Amino acid sequence: xxxxxxxxxxxxxxxxxxxxxxxxxxxxxxxxxxxxxxxxxxxxxxxxxxxxxxxxxxxxxxxxxxxxxxxxxxxxxxxxxxxxxxxxxxxxxxxxxxxxxxxxxxxxxxxxxxxxxxxxxxxxxxxxxxxxxxxxxxxxxxxxxxxxxxxxxxxxxxxxxxxxxxxxxxxxxxxxxxxxxxxxxxxxxxxxxxxxxxxxxxxxxxxxxxxxxxxxxxxxxxxxxxxxxxxxxxxxxxxxxxxxxxxxxxxxxxxxxxxxxxxxxxxxxxxxxxxxxxxxxxxxxxxxxxxxxxxxxxxxxxxxxxxxxxxxxxxxxxxxxxxxxxxxxxxxxxxxxxxxxxxxxxxxxxxxxxxxxxxxxxxxxxxxxxxx
Numbered sequence: 049x050x051x052x053x054x055x056x057x058x059x060x061x062x063x064x065x066x067x068x069x070x071x072x073x074x075x076x077x078x079x080x081x082x083x084x085x086x087x088x089x090x091x092x093x094x095x096x097x098x099x100x101x102x103x104x105x106x107x108x109x110x111x112x113x114x115x116x117x118x119x120x121x122x123x124x125x126x127x128x129x130x131x132x133x134x135x136x137x138x139x140x141x142x143x144x145x146x147x148x149x150x151x152x153x154x155x156x157x158x159x160x161x162x163x164x165x166x167x168x169x170x171x172x173x174x175x176x177x178x179x180x181x182x183x184x185x186x187x188x189x190x191x192x193x194x195x196x197x198x199x200x201x202x203x204x205x206x207x208x209x210x211x212x213x214x215x216x217x218x219x220x221x222x223x224x225x226x227x228x229x230x231x232x233x234x235x236x237x238x239x240x241x242x243x244x245x246x247x248x249x250x251x252x253x254x255x256x257x258x259x260x261x262x263x264x265x266x267x268x269x270x271x272x273x274x275x276x277x278x279x280x281x282x283x284x285x286x287x288x289x290x291x292x293x294x295x296x297x298x299x300x301x302x303x304x305x306x307x308x309x310x311x312x313x314x315x316x317x318x319x320x321x322x323x324x325x326x327x328x329x330x331x332x333x334x335x336x337x338x339x340x341x342x343x344x345x346x347x348x349x350x351x352x353x354x355x356x357x358x359x360x361x362x363x364x365x366x367x368x369x370x371x372x373x374x375x376x377x378x379x380x381x382x383x384x385x386x387x388x389x390x391x392x393x394x395x396x397x398x399x400x401x402x403x404x405x406x407x408x409x410x411x412x413x414x415x416x417x418x419x420x
Contacts, residue, residue: 050113050146052153055103061090064103067115068139069329077189078196079321080330085291090117090137094283095173098122102157103137106146114140114147118154119173120161124278133158133420135169136179139197140204147204155420167420168213168276170195175276176284180216180390180413181205188410191319191351191387192295194218195413210416214275216390218411219402223384227405230372231379237369244306246361248369251301251313253293259303260289262310270312270356275392276415292353295320299377300350304357304366312357314370316378319349319387350378352388371405 055064065086072078090103099122106114119134135154140147155167171179178195183202190196230237238248251259268279280288297318304312323343327336352374357366378386390413391398403409 049109050149051107052149053105053107055105060105061087061103063112064105064115064137065090066329067105067112070112071139071141072196072198075198077186079189079325080327082324082327082332082336083330084332086330089172089177093173094281094287095121097283098281099173100161101173102154104150104153104157106140106150108146113143114138114150116140116150116154117172118157119171120158120163121174121278123281124174124276125165127278128276130165131163132165133161133163133167134171134173135167136172138170138201140201142198142200142204144204144207148208151208158420163420165420166417167210168415168417169210171276171415174278175274175415176278176280176288180415183215183412183414185218185411189321189325190411191218191349192317192321193351193353194390194411205416210418213415213417215393216413216415217393217399217409218387218389218413219391219407220388220410221386221405221407224379225406226375226386228375228379230368230405231376234369234372234376237365237372240365241304241369244364246304246306246311246364246366248366248373249303249305250298251296251303251315253296253298253301256289256293260286263289263303263313266310266313266356266358267354269358275394292317299381300374302370302373304361304370306361311361312355312366312370314352314355314374316350316352316374316386318344318347319351319385320347322347322349347383349383349385349387350374352386355388367401375405 055061065083069080100120101117103117105112116135117137119136121134125131170181180195181201182197186199264285271277295317300316302314303310323339326339355370
C-alpha cells in the first residue's frame with residue numbers, strides 16, 4: 049500500500065535528500081548533491097523568509113519510492129502577477145501510480161495555500177536555482193548546478209497531465225572545437241570599448257561584498273525579461289555569491305564597467321561535478337572533504353554560469369569581449385570541455401550567437417505546467 053508522508057523531522061529530511069542516491073545507484077552519469085548544501089537549501093536558504101515549501105516522501109510499505117517538494121514562491125507570483133505553484137526535488141521509481149500520487153499531494157498542498165493558477169515544475173525553487181527535466185542528452189553526466197533524471201521521468205510527468213511550458217538548452221564545446229574569432233579580435237574589441245569608457249576587469253575578491261552589491265543590480269536587470277524570472281532579494285543574492293565564491297576562479301569572473309558603473313558580467317565555474325561524482329552520497333566526511341580539497345586537478349572543464357549585459361549596452365561588443373576572454377583563459381588552462389547555459393529556447397539572439405562559435409545544443413531541459 050503506497051502512502052505519502054510529509055517531511056517534518058531531521059530524520060525524514062535526511063531520507064528525502066538521500067533517496068536519489070539509492071535510486072540512481074550504479075548509474076555512471078549520476079552526480080550526488082552535497083548533503084550539507086541540500087540540507088541548508090531546504091532549511092536555511094533566505095527563500096524561506098518570504099515563501100513556503102513542503103517536502104513529501106512516498107512509501108511502499110517501509111521502502112521509500114519517491115519524493116517531491118511543493119513550493120509556494122510568493123515573490124514569483126507578485127513579480128509576474130500570477131497565482132501559480134511549483135513542484136521540485138522530484139524523484140521517483142518507474143511507477144506511474146507513485147508519480148501521480150506525489151503530484152496530487154503537492155497540488156493539494158498548494159491548493160491549501162490558495163493557489164489557483166498553474167502547477168509548474170520542476171523548479172527548485174525558481175529559475176534562479178536548478179530547474180528543468182532532462183529530456184535530451186542522457187549519455188553524459190550533468191555539469192555543475194544542472195539537474196539529472198532518468199529517461200522514464202518524461203512519461204511519469206507527461207502521463208500525469210503536464211504539458212510543455214518552455215525548453216532550456218545546455219550548450220557544449222569539446223576540446224578546441226570552437227570558433228575563436230572573438231579571441232583573435234579581442235584586442236581590437238577592447239580598444240573599441242575603451243572609446244566608450246568601458247573596461248573589462250576581473251571581480252575583486254578582496255572587496256567582494258561591494259562587488260556583490262553591484263553585480264546583484266546587473267543580475268536583476270539583465271535577466272528580467274526571461275520567462276519565469278523573479279528578482280533575487282539582497283539576502284538571496286548574497287547566499288548565491290557566498291556559495292560561488294567558494295569555487296570561483298578569478299580568471300573566469302569578469303566585470304564590464306563604464307566610468308565605475310557595472311553594466312555587465314560573466315562568470316564561468318570549474319566543473320566541480322567531476323569531484324562531486326566521486327563523493328559517496330554527497331557526504332564530506334570522512335573522505336569527501338579530502339576529495340573536495342585536493343581533487344581540483346581532476347576538474348576537466350568549465351561551465352559558463354552567467355553572462356549578462358544591461359539594456360542599453362548590448363550592441364557595444366561587451367558580450368563578445370566577455371566570451372573571448374573566457375575562451376582565451378579556457379585555452380590557456382588546458383581544459384577539455386566547456387558548457388554554457390542554460391538558455392531559453394526562445395532567446396533567439398543569444399542562441400544564434402552561441403551557435404556562431406560552434407556551440408553544440410547537446411542537452412535539453414523542459415519545464416512543464418498544467419492547471420492546478
